[in-house]
Amino acid sequence: MFRSFHMRTVGLALMLVAAAGCSSKKAAIYEHENFDDSGTFSRTYPVSDAVTCEAGRRALLSQGYIITSSDPKLVSGHKSFQQTGDTHMEISFNLVCAEDGGAGHHATMFANALQDQYALKKVNNSASLGVGVLGSVSMPIGSSDDSMVKVASETVSAAKFYERFFALVEMFLPAEAKKGVPATEKPNTELGVPEPKAEPAALAPTAPPAAPAPVEATPAASEPVAPPAEPAPIAPSEPAPYVGPESTLEEIKPPPPSDLPPPTEAIQPLPSS
Numbered sequence: 001m002f003r004s005f006h007m008r009t010v011g012l013a014l015m016l017v018a019a020a021g022c023s024s025k026k027a028a029i030y031e032h033e034n035f036d037d038s039g040t041f042s043r044t045y046p047v048s049d050a051v052t053c054e055a056g057r058r059a060l061l062s063q064g065y066i067i068t069s070s071d072p073k074l075v076s077g078h079k080s081f082q083q084t085g086d087t088h089m090e091i092s093f094n095l096v097c098a099e100d101g102g103a104g105h106h107a108t109m110f111a112n113a114l115q116d117q118y119a120l121k122k123v124n125n126s127a128s129l130g131v132g133v134l135g136s137v138s139m140p141i142g143s144s145d146d147s148m149v150k151v152a153s154e155t156v157s158a159a160k161f162y163e164r165f166f167a168l169v170e171m172f173l174p175a176e177a178k179k180g181v182p183a184t185e186k187p188n189t190e191l192g193v194p195e196p197k198a199e200p201a202a203l204a205p206t207a208p209p210a211a212p213a214p215v216e217a218t219p220a221a222s223e224p225v226a227p228p229a230e231p232a233p234i235a236p237s238e239p240a241p242y243v244g245p246e247s248t249l250e251e252i253k254p255p256p257p258s259d260l261p262p263p264t265e266a267i268q269p270l271p272s273s
Contacts, residue, residue: 040159040162042110044100044106044107045109045173046105046106047174047177050073052107052169053097054172055169055172058172059165059171059172073096073098074094074097076092079093086119087119088117088120089116090116092116094112094114111162112155113155113162116150119151120149122146
């Protein structure tokens, strides 16, 4: 009877363990994929897709990544990390640049980093020894080969990791793109190309001057008006002397002034010999 009771207890315990295992079943990994646009893996820059990927390629080169692609709109690179003597890690970067299609030449960069882990595995070699009576017998020999075997592979999803990368890409963009202004090529004056003259700014229509406010005239105090002055009498002028037709010029000539000296006597001529 004691044995049957023990068996019942063990069976009940097994049933409870099975029920607990069924209730704590983990959700599938794809259940965590919400496909929401969090902005972790993409950034938009005010330049073309080729210029965006070129900035991403230079950003990876500045951090020691080896570039393995030559497509101007697709960049692939990888970098190796030795953590311990038996473990090895490698990060592979994939960049895809796509034009937005607008008139402002904006492009979006999509970045994805894959983390692969490798471990050192030792494989023992065995040799076969043939015996006529017993047949072929495999016997281990003291030799082994060391090789790195991939043990894990995971996509990097840390937001801080991609924020640092996109900030570095922005540093390699043209100076005009950092300010949000489209790049304009400046003419070279050394080659004889004249610099474009700045167009005069359009004159804004000036508003007509405001009419002055009417000034109210203050009534002056009443004062007596003085009568106008009487004009002075005009004296009659002397009539001009009448000159008749029989008058001569000597009569018209005025008399000589009295202050002149009297005429002198005539000079006598010299006597002839």
